[in-house]
Amino acid sequence: MPRQISAPRGTRDLLPEDGPAWERVESVARDLSRRYAFERIEVPLFERAELFARGLGESSDAVEKEMFRVSGARGSDEERAAWALRPEPTAGIVRSFIENGMHVRPGPLRLTMIGPMFRYDRPQAGRYRQFTQWDVEVLGDAGPAVDAELIELGQRFYGELGLTDVVAHVNSIGDAACRPAYRQALVDYFGAHLDRLTDDSRRRLEINPLRVLDDKHLAGDLVDGAPRSTDHLCDECRTHLRGVLDLLDALGVRHVVDHRLVRGLDYYTRTAFEFAIAGHEGQQQALGGGGRYDGLVELLGGRATPGIGFGIGLDRTVLAMAEQEVALPSSAPLVAVVGSGDDHADRLRIAATLRAAGLAIRPDGSTRKLGKQLESAVKAGATWAVIIGAEVADEQVALKNLATGEQSNVAVDLVAASING
């Protein structure tokens, strides 16, 4: 017996019973993408590692310790270390935007994608090394209206899935004009309380002071006394944030201003937001997040173009739906086609006819007795059975409702209407 091989750490298989919830989540995401006029884009699952290092920032966790390196079979060590699986979608999409000269397209450009992301992190419930995100990006729109529109879109997504208790956390972390002063204010403040910081935070204070605010070990009074980014915004950033918040109020979108929300990636400017679910204080409460990245396109070599987007974690969304026991819409009826003896030609012929009429058909391929075939049909989730007998000579079959047991002879042409009626 060969040794058994198991799935890589931090990955899992989606099994047939997981299908309906994922179908639901993906179909709502796709339908909202359509209704919000996003166009589909696909970019590679791996890129040059340098793209992520430059785009997300060397000091971001995703680059510093979660980069999932891949190597080609040939080439120098240098070449083989040059690739990484994407930890998030934005850098690749912006790369594609620049590379394909998309700035000449009529803007603003609204792009969307659903696909797997990879982070070499320690696995935990709701945290995987391969996970799936629904991503939307808008390039070429600097105004606050699009910020509000995206936050509203995220909230609508959860709402349409039946997830309650999702709150949008919103903050502004300023831009190139005002962030340096805010950084300095944080350095001054936390520098005066070095003894109360963790080692990690002391290190962050030098590399990226904003992220000290992320530290959950920070004492409450230290947090309350810390400088707030919203108090250090330049006029443009303050006006922008005001605009976003006013629009959210006008739209009735549930949100809170969260002064500790700074986001882990370096490319964000101004608006940062996160969708958090209640009841997960601390842990994996972030179902999705995003923000504005007005400097990223230029940073990656394109002409200056404002951008904003979000990524929503579909794994955590599915998990939250299971926890809250959200009901899934009932699926289309499944019809089994059963018969007796070796009448498979009739079974398959009628199955094809019914499929052409749009029904989901599961023909029984066995020669087992009818009772066994019906039993297996029920176990497979069929709600109707088409039983083929002598009447097939007149293009008639017995149509049985497996829930009620009712049965009657119906012309093959009328089966679909009988079931759907």
Next chain:
RNA sequence: GUGGCCUUAGCUCAACCGGCAGAGCAUCGGAUUGUGGUUCCGAAGGUUACGGGUUCGACCCCCGUAGGCCACCCCA
């Protein structure tokens, strides 16, 4: 990357102090040749995660590895 708990049949779990690995559910087959769900009978399913060690003897004790869960770090 740090720490704690855990791993026995597909699933949920038993197995006394170290003495022949079991049950329920699920699966498959059968209960006088055309109708399922209940019931009854039966079958199959295991290198006890993997590798070493101690012992006459290891699911059980020791070491290592892998994986899972939880809490950190951080995030989706």
